[in-house]
Every structure is written in structure tokens, then in C-alpha cells.
Amino acid sequence: MNARELLTHPLTLLATVGSLLGSIGFGLIDPVWSLVSTTSGMWFPAIAVTAGTILPEVGFGNLGTQVLLGAAIVFVAVQLDRLYDRAIEWYQNR
16 A cells, blocks of 8 residues: 555544544544434434445445445444443443
């Protein structure tokens, strides 16, 4: 990989945005994560249908795959966070 590919890679953008949010303060991350977590049952199916069915039909199959992968990663992170919270709550209340 050359430097240009590294700078224009989607993971570089994700890391940059993540570090920007982290440097601004964690006070912004919790409300955003709560919104993403609370609404995951609505946005994930909509993104999955759009990325998996609609985008390939209009000629954006590669973009659809990337969008679907990103949404799936966030959705799995939300589910793991919920599992972790429930496990901690169970352990404290047993």
C-alpha cells in the first residue's frame, strides 16, 4: 500500500472521526451512542435493504457492500454492548 491509499482508505476516515470525537470529549459520545443503540432496530434493517438490494440495482454494488459492512459492524457492537451491560447487571444482582 502506498501513502495515498492509506490516507484515502475508509478506515482512515473512521479513525480520524473517532479520534476527533474523542478529543472533543466523551460527553458527546454517550448521547450519540445511546441514540444509535436505541434506534438500531430501525436503522439497521433500512440500511441493510438499501445497501443489499437497492444500491446494486442502481449500479452502486461496491458502495452497497461497504455500507452494509459498516452498518453490520456498528450493529454487532451495539448488541455486544447490550450483552455486556446485561451481564454486568446480572452479576451485580445475583
